[in-house]
Amino acid sequence: AQKITQTQPGMFVQEKEAVTLDCTYDTSDPSYGLFWYKQPSSGEMIFLIYQGSYDQQNATEGRYSLNFQKARKSANLVISASQLGDSAMYFCAMSSPSGNTPLVFGKGTRLSVIA
Amino acid sequence: DADVTQTPRNRITKTGKRIMLECSQTKGHDRMYWYRQDPGLGLRLIYYSFDVKDINKGEISDGYSVSRQAQAKFSLSLESAIPNQTALYFCATSEGPGFNYGYTFGSGTRLTVV
Numbered sequence: 001a002q003k004i005t006q007t008q009p010g011m012f013v014q015e016k017e018a019v020t021l022d023c024t025y026d027t028s029d030p031s032y033g034l035f036w037y038k039q040p041s042s043g044e045m046i047f048l049i050y051q052g053s054y055d056q057q058n059a060t061e062g063r064y065s066l067n068f069q070k071a072r073k074s075a076n077l078v079i080s081a082s083q084l085g086d087s088a089m090y091f092c093a094m095s096s097p098s099g100n101t102p103l104v105f106g107k108g109t110r111l112s113v114i115a
Numbered sequence: 116d117a118d119v120t121q122t123p124r125n126r127i128t129k130t131g132k133r134i135m136l137e138c139s140q141t142k143g144h145d146r147m148y149w150y151r152q153d154p155g156l157g158l159r160l161i162y163y164s165f166d167v168k169d170i171n172k173g174e175i176s177d178g179y180s181v182s183r184q185a186q187a188k189f190s191l192s193l194e195s196a197i198p199n200q201t202a203l204y205f206c207a208t209s210e211g212p213g214f215n216y217g218y219t220f221g222s223g224t225r226l227t228v229v
Contacts, residue, residue: 009155033214043203045220052215091157095214100165102148102173103218107157 002027004094006106013082014114020067021077021109023092031097034075036066039089039108048090051075079111087113118142121206121221128196128228136191136224138206146209147189148218149173149181151202158205164189165211196228 003026013019025034036048051059051066059066067076079086089110093103119140128134138147145166150158150173160173162181170181178200182190193200203225207218 031214033217035217037218037220043223043225045205045207045218045223047217047219050215050217093217095216097214098212100212102160102163105150105158107155 002029002032002094002096002104004092004104004106006090006092006109008109009107010110010112012112012114013079013086015084016081018078018080019082019111021079021090021092021111023075023077023106025073025075025092025094027073027094029097033095034066034068035093035095035103036064036075036077037091037093039091040085041088045091049077082113084113084115087111117222118219119206119208119221121204121224123224124222125225126227128226130197130228132196134193134196134226136193136204136206136226138189138191138221139187140189140206140208140219140221141187142208142219143186144208144210144219145186146211147183148207148209149179149189149191150205150207151175151200152205152223153202161191161204193226193228196226198228201226201228 032053034051038046065078089108092106148163149161164183206221210216
């Protein structure tokens with residue numbers, strides 16, 4: 001069975017600094033996708049970034065990048081130049097090879113950006 | 116209008132009452148999902164549907180039921196609400212099949228059972 005582990009319940013980062021949110025996953029399948037979502041205090045879930053298991057390059061979307069280390073089964077989210085608006089819960093999620101089962105989510109990391 | 120709309124946004128109900136949470140989408144996706152979020156527990160899957168005639172239980176379906184009235188509509192019911200069903204509920208949709216499809220989420224329904 002697939003499993004996502006986010007080991008950091010909460011983190012603090014100084015404004016303008018970079019921060020890494022950890023995500024490790026467990027699967028025996030060679031084909032899968034990894035997703036990161038942001039949940040600000042208002043509650044909505046916002047898609048940030050996607051990495052496919054066969055992608056050779058690490059995914060990037062603006063200030064977000066995904067540090068994908070396939071052999072270590074990790075998919076860490078890196079936020080560069082943190083902003084106060086980055087304070088939120090962040091969830092890592094994983095898809096199955098066929099996409100015929102729902103995404104599996106981690107328990108999330110609460111990031112607080114300090115001025 | 117939002118791609119995925121959940122109603123109501125907030126609801127307070129009494130123990131033992133029946134309540135329905137509604138979800139509608141304009142994405143044209145066949146796949147729809149209901150999750151609940153509790154602090155420290157992340158998102159847990161309640162039910163999902165891959166088309167109008169397909170309904171599947173998730174990891175925490177006890178105490179809940181669903182109805183897929185149309186491609187665009189997927190409702191979640193609590194037959195007899197209890198306080199530990201107090202949570203933030205999300206509806207989501209996705210394209211598929213394929214492992215590269217993520218979700219589009221609704222804004223959530225915050226349910227309190229007193």
